[in-house]
Amino acid sequence: MGRTPTLTFDRGTLILHPPPRGRAWLEFVTWDDRVERFRMPASAYREFILAVGAEGIEVRDRARAFERLELDLAITMTPFPHQREALGNWIESGRRGVVVLPTGSGKTHLALLAMAVTPRSTLVVVPTLDLLHQWYANLEASFPDVEVGILGGGSHDRTPVLVATYDSAAIHAAALGNRYGLLIFDECHHLPGNFLRSIAESSLAPYRLGLTATPERSDGRHQDLLTLIGPLVFRREIADLAGDTLARHRVVRIGVDLSKSERARYDNLTERRNAFLRSKGIHLGSLEGWHQFVRESARSRAGRAAMLAHREARRIAFGTDAKLRVLKDLLLQHRADRVLIFTDDNATAYRVSHELLIPAITHQTKVKERHEVLSAFREGRYPRIVTSRVLNEGVDVPDANIAIVLSGTGSAREYVQRLGRILRRGEGKLVSLYELVAEKTGEEGVLKRRRAKVPLDPINIQEGLSFEDL
Secondary structure, three states: OOOOOEEEEEOOEEEEEOOOOOOHHHHHOEEEOOOOEEEEEHHHHHHHHHHHHHOOOOOEEEOOOOOEOOOOOOOOOOOOHHHHHHHHHHHHOOOEEEEEOOOOOOHHHHHHHHHHHOOEOEEEEEOOHHHHHHHHHHHHHHOOOOOEEEEEOOEEOOOOEEEEEHHHHHHOHHHHOOOOOEEEEEOHHHOOOOOOOHHHHOOOOOEEEEEEOOOOOOOOHHHHHHHHOOOEEEEOOHHHHEOOOEOEEEEEEEEEOOOHHHHHHHHHHHHHHHHHHHHHOOOOOOHHHHHHHHHHHOOOHHHHHHHHHHHHHHHHHHOOHHHHHHHHHHHHHOOOOOEEEEEOOHHHHHHHHHHHOOOEEOOOOOHHHHHHHHHHHHHOOOOEEEEEOOOOOOOOOOOOOEEEEOOOOOOHHHHHHHHHOOOEOOOOOEEEEEEEEEOOOHHHHHHHHHHHHOOOOHHHEEEEEOHHHO
């Protein structure tokens, strides 16, 4: 009798030797002349095992090193109906798939429930160090009887339950690939990138859960989530959960005019930029047009001048004095509320902080200082915070009921994340998001493009209002 075919793990791939009988295994493998063995991607593990099993082929599995765990949730919370439905759909899909839920709707608790019903060694992957520490605290509190570790930010643990940043997990993908049976990708829209996708491709984990509020990517690679994680098993938008799981909300858009001097400067700058774009046949209405502009700006002095003019025009629209005046009035109107102020750039955030004596959080803010500011906000000692983008994604921000967006991008993801910052459920809570837009500037085009991607319930939108109408 011949030897039993054996499957082993090798640096993010699987080696099969000797070849088994039957034919089901052939579609998964390629011949590797270097080792004179059949090889396949680690991510093919689940389908390969199912295929050879269905054909009655015996294969000795020495590839997987993940283990069964005792995972009893120490924190009992009754799941919302949407969480139960999402979990049920994920289980029915073979414990593989992507769940799309808005910020504040309990994606983390859903992941903890998934871990409890799939008790295997688990790797949780997150995009930022803030989320790394937030997840670590949640996992330790939820599963106190299991060792939880960190990979990233100077830590290099190898524990049955591990939380890692995307970058660290990608760097160590080949070593981690057979150690975890369940992969959880928080903010999974990051995963399809060229470097980060190796986390999923080099892993044999048969069970996978992706979580995001906004799966779409401008490069179209969100379709890759189907092969890297699994199918879309559940999706709900903000409007679906408003008033039930999430707070009721209204969106108020306020148009502001540039001053005469700002207008003259803005028009001059945009014409200088547009003259260059016309000379090169570039249209900025698409991502490819923008990429072409960036490339051309690096090739000539005229291109560099056009890019500087573009950035200066943006700065004028973002930081016009009119927005600051409206902001002051809004803060007076909401003096008793807890307010988050969003900008797209550090300069405007620091200007608001300096002129209105409001704590600022930017990417330059140290972790300890950020923690202190958020703690003071949670306790009510700071009733408002201004931030430039860093609180958009994932981070657990204390309850607020007012958000004021001074500037943003055309990103649907950013908009949904900012709205999600104020949508956490509260008894009788009605929250408001104010969006200040400089009229007759590029901000209007950005707003139009983004609104095409994020249709909101029209009942919650107040169109065409000036500040005097409120």
